[in-house]
Amino acid sequence: MTSRIEKTFKRLKKEGKKAFIPYVMAGDPSLERTKEIVLLFEECGADIVELGVPFSDPLADGPTIQRASERALKNGVTLRKVISLVSEIRRGEKDLRQKTQIPLVLMTYFNPVFKYGIDNFIKDAKDAGVDGMIVPDLPPDEAEDFIQQSRKAAIDTIFLLAPTSTEDRIKKVAKASSGFIYYVSITGITGASLLLDGSMEELILKIRKYTDRPIAVGFGVSTPVEASAVAKVSDGVIVGSAIVKRLHETPDELKYYLISLREAIK
Amino acid sequence: MPVLKELEEAFLKSKKDKEFQKELAHLQKTYIGRPTPLYFARRLTEHLGGAKIYLKREDLAHTGAHKINNAVGQVLLAKKMGKKRVIAETGAGQHGVATATGAALKGLECEIYMGTEDIKRQALNVFRMRLLGAKVTEVPTGSRTLKDAINEALRDWTTNIRTTHYVLGTVFGPHPFPVMVRDFQSVIGREARRQILDAEGRLPDYLIACVGGGSNAMGLFYEFLSENVKMIGVEAGGKGIETGEHAARFAGGSIGVFQGCKSYLLQDDDGNVLGTHSVSAGLDYASIGPEHPFLRDRGRVQYTYATDDAALSAFELLSRIEGITPALESAHALAEIVKLAPELSKEEIIIINLSGRGDKDVQHVARIKGIEL
Numbered sequence: 001m002t003s004r005i006e007k008t009f010k011r012l013k014k015e016g017k018k019a020f021i022p023y024v025m026a027g028d029p030s031l032e033r034t035k036e037i038v039l040l041f042e043e044c045g046a047d048i049v050e051l052g053v054p055f056s057d058p059l060a061d062g063p064t065i066q067r068a069s070e071r072a073l074k075n076g077v078t079l080r081k082v083i084s085l086v087s088e089i090r091r092g093e094k095d096l097r098q099k100t101q102i103p104l105v106l107m108t109y110f111n112p113v114f115k116y117g118i119d120n121f122i123k124d125a126k127d128a129g130v131d132g133m134i135v136p137d138l139p140p141d142e143a144e145d146f147i148q149q150s151r152k153a154a155i156d157t158i159f160l161l162a163p164t165s166t167e168d169r170i171k172k173v174a175k176a177s178s179g180f181i182y183y184v185s186i187t188g189i190t191g192a193s194l195l196l197d198g199s200m201e202e203l204i205l206k207i208r209k210y211t212d213r214p215i216a217v218g219f220g221v222s223t224p225v226e227a228s229a230v231a232k233v234s235d236g237v238i239v240g241s242a243i244v245k246r247l248h249e250t251p252d253e254l255k256y257y258l259i260s261l262r263e264a265i266k
Numbered sequence: 267m268p269v270l271k272e273l274e275e276a277f278l279k280s281k282k283d284k285e286f287q288k289e290l291a292h293l294q295k296t297y298i299g300r301p302t303p304l305y306f307a308r309r310l311t312e313h314l315g316g317a318k319i320y321l322k323r324e325d326l327a328h329t330g331a332h333k334i335n336n337a338v339g340q341v342l343l344a345k346k347m348g349k350k351r352v353i354a355e356t357g358a359g360q361h362g363v364a365t366a367t368g369a370a371l372k373g374l375e376c377e378i379y380m381g382t383e384d385i386k387r388q389a390l391n392v393f394r395m396r397l398l399g400a401k402v403t404e405v406p407t408g409s410r411t412l413k414d415a416i417n418e419a420l421r422d423w424t425t426n427i428r429t430t431h432y433v434l435g436t437v438f439g440p441h442p443f444p445v446m447v448r449d450f451q452s453v454i455g456r457e458a459r460r461q462i463l464d465a466e467g468r469l470p471d472y473l474i475a476c477v478g479g480g481s482n483a484m485g486l487f488y489e490f491l492s493e494n495v496k497m498i499g500v501e502a503g504g505k506g507i508e509t510g511e512h513a514a515r516f517a518g519g520s521i522g523v524f525q526g527c528k529s530y531l532l533q534d535d536d537g538n539v540l541g542t543h544s545v546s547a548g549l550d551y552a553s554i555g556p557e558h559p560f561l562r563d564r565g566r567v568q569y570t571y572a573t574d575d576a577a578l579s580a581f582e583l584l585s586r587i588e589g590i591t592p593a594l595e596s597a598h599a600l601a602e603i604v605k606l607a608p609e610l611s612k613e614e615i616i617i618i619n620l621s622g623r624g625d626k627d628v629q630h631v632a633r634i635k636g637i638e639l
Contacts, residue, residue, distance in 0.1 A: 056538035057408060057417050057524070060424075066407050078536040111523050115537030137526075139267060164427055166268050188425035 004103045004131050005156050005179035008047050009214040009235060019180075019236030020045060020265045021216055022243050022258065023107070025052035025068035027077030029248070031085050035098050037247065038089060042102045044258035050134070050238060053082050053108035060136040062191030064241040068248065079112040079121070083128045090129035105132040105158065105179075113146075122149045132156035132179045140176035147176055158182050163203055167210070174211035180236065183207065184219045191241030194220035194230075201233040224264035231265040267440065269427050274442040276347050281449075286342065293338055294453065297371065298328045302454075304461035304617070309587045310603075317471070317610035319603060321590070321620040322458050322486065331593065331622030332454060332482045333364035337433055339450035341368035344431035351375040351426065354433040355419040357384055357412035357478075358547035358595070359391025360622055361435030366400035368433070376400040379418040381410040384547050391626055409541045412551050416525055436479025437555035440526030444555055451485025458617055459489050466615060472606070473497045475619040476598040477569065478513070478548050480555035482621035487567065496568070499558060500602045502544035503571035511543035514571040515554045516562065522553070529556040545574035545634070546594035546627070572601035580604055581624060581631065593622030594630070 002010075012019055024037045034051075041049050054072035058065060086106075092099030106125065113121050113135065125133070133155060138146065140159050150157045156179030161170060164187055173181060185200060186192055204215055217230045218238030227237045239261060246254045280286045294300040302323045311319045324332040337354075344352050352374050356362030362378040369376035378400050385392055385404055395402050408414035416439075423432040437444040437451075462470055473490060475483035477499040487497050504512030512518060515530040522531030524539060532540040532552040544550040561567040572580075580600035585591045592600060599618050607616060624631075632639050 057413065059417050059420055059525070062421075063407070070407070073538065078538075080536065111531070111533065111539070112537035114523050115533065115535070137523075162424075164268055169268060186425075187427050189421045192425065 001154055003154055003156050003179055005048060005105070008103055009180060012047065012235070018231040018234065018265050019047040019214070019216060020262050021048045021050055021218070021236050021238040022046050022261070023050040023052060023238060023240035024247065025054060025065060025072055025244055026082040026085060027054060027072035027075050028068040028244070029071060030075060031077060031081060034085060035089055038102070039098060039100060040255060041258065042100050044255060045262035046102065047236070048103040048105060050105045050107055050240070051082065051086070053079050053106055053112065055109040055112060058109065060189055062189040062241060064191045064245050068244045079108060079116055082106065083124050083130070086125075086130055087128035103131040104129065105134060105156075106130055107134040107136070110135050110138045118146055118149060122153050122155060126153040126155060130155060132158050134158045134160070134182060136160060140172050143176060151178070160184050161207060163187055163199070170207055170210045174207070174213060177213060180214040180216050181207065181211065182238070183215050183217045183234065185217050185230065186220050188219065190219050192220050194222070194226050200230070204233050224260045227261050228264040228266070237265050270440055270442065272347070276343055277442050277446050280343055280346060286346065290339060290342060294335070298334050298338060299326065300453065301457040301461070302326050304458055304465065306465065307588050310584065311607070313587055314604065314607040316607040316612065317614040317616045318612070319607060320462065320465070320470070320615065320617045322454060322617055324454060324482065324619060324621045325590070325592065325596070325623035329360070329364050329367050330625065331360040331364070332451060332485060332619070333361045333435060334367065335453055335485070336435065336447050336450040336481060337361065337364035337368040338371070340431065340433040340446070341365070341372050341374065344374065344433070345372050347431060349374070349429060349431040351377070351430040352433050353377045353379065353419050353422050353430055354435060355379050355412065355415035356435065357381075357415065357550060358626060359384070359388040359395065360548060360626070362395050362400070362402070363391055363398070365433045365435070366395045366398035369400065370398050377422070378402050379405050379415040379422070381412060381414050382406045383410040384412065384415070387547055387630060388626065390629070412547070413525070413539065420525065436481040437484045437557060438479045438525065438527060438553065444527065444557055447481050448484040448488055448557065451481050452488040454482070454485035454619065455487060455489030458486060462615070462617060469493055469495055470615040470617045471496060471610070472614070472616040474500065474599045474602055474606070474616060476500045476549060476595050476621065477554060477558060478502070478551050478595060480558045482619050484555065484557060486617070486619040487561075491566065497566070498602060498606075499567055499569045500598045501569060501571040502546060502549035502598060503573040503576070504543040504545070506573055507571070512571070513542040513544045513549050513551055515552070516569045517571055524553050527556045529553050530559050545577060546598065548593070548595040549598060570602060572598040576601035576604075578631065578634065581627070585624070590620070591624035591628070592620055593624050594627045596621045597624070
């Protein structure tokens, strides 16, 4: 069965386009607002939406998303509530105008999933309408059970590769991933600055030797110029911290910014 | 995780590397001041009126705590791996001081991460680290304590992975850290075995140590695991388990996955890590090294806790009665001895790991007692 994420990448490939994947931290500043943002993403031409789940110790995240996570936790947002949010968005439960079938990927740390129970989590995520999952602190070596159950539920598992990944690692991540592979453009955390030289293209070509899965690039993409450069060498661009920052500091500029990113990602 | 593989390989290689082992042994002897003494605490023994109490004097190691054993080992390893920079987290500041010391010894660049709250509590150690040439970076996020300092050190490590080694301070985190840190600390137990055989001609009946991450406890226990010796690990009971303000992971936690390993964790129903409390910054941590739950579930080691009040009173007792001011961390283990020793016969022998000296805590204790210095 082809997942909604795979279908999206196939369609884009046929049209000669690249995926625009914006990120928002669920519940920052409120879950109601997050719904509006997801719809705004879609309106501005997003292909897939990445939905952050707040966690007390967001190890892979830089200061911008750390603070967003703290704000969301203060609002009482939990993994359970984020799953309910997805369910509401899919069914238009509260407001029929707030309904979308855009592919949704949850980015959550592992402990909330572990505490929820992997079985229950995947069942509830599936029922709600989640399409894929990124768990940055779960290496594929430790994820056998998680991957198997996700496959059964037809939820994509998206694992990360970094500039330091070895060939063995690339093979392992390619095998464990479905939907797409998340290439971390830098060694480091979300929101750091991107180095635009030939090395990214080289590394992405290296990954392509081992897999034909789509490769989306994230961590550190902030300007339309960077997005455009990254889009040229990959299959999709993920923008997180820069969006979270605008949403928090200059929300009026968010829509214009999203449109300029969309135009840059070709 | 290529970097963890690289570290594991370097660590395993170093165990067979005669030159590495020779240098480590030499530094243990001439720089750290090992072997540390095993001291028979006669007055404390008489005062409690039961078992004979021996103190393993890690407080006499260079920089004043067992932390230096691991820091020197890992800094040597970092040098072998060709790293130019080391980083570390610190709570009370002891591991930060130890790592900064090791870095100075080997001429490596050093950066220490420390939570804002701990920087306030441990101003003296912050200045010590700077004196030693380290950069001390404040961590103002999360609960602003040890766990957040570890998060920030891990973020630094993933960013500077090619040049930097992360000197994790306890038997926690992803493999190979729990095994490697235990290995560098197990010198404590090896010495203690030899020393008690010299002093008493037999092995002890009990080993007691405080458990934050659990490195001083693993360091003492490991050598004795296959012997007929009872072992007790003492966690921080804070203001009491019922108050929720503590760091007793076994009494108040459940299994979780955090900072690269699976262990007991103080967490809420949604899997977020809870804030902890202990009078001692070194025990103020939400999880525990994964080998401890393993030993507990096999029934090999028993775990209990001591409250802030019990630790403070043991802190004063040892100062007064033996002229030794223990670290507040070690005072938790002493608090257990105060309860246990009187119940045992005079023929029985206890060894407690006196993991650190209390100088760093003097100001803090004065403040608690309402005394202005």
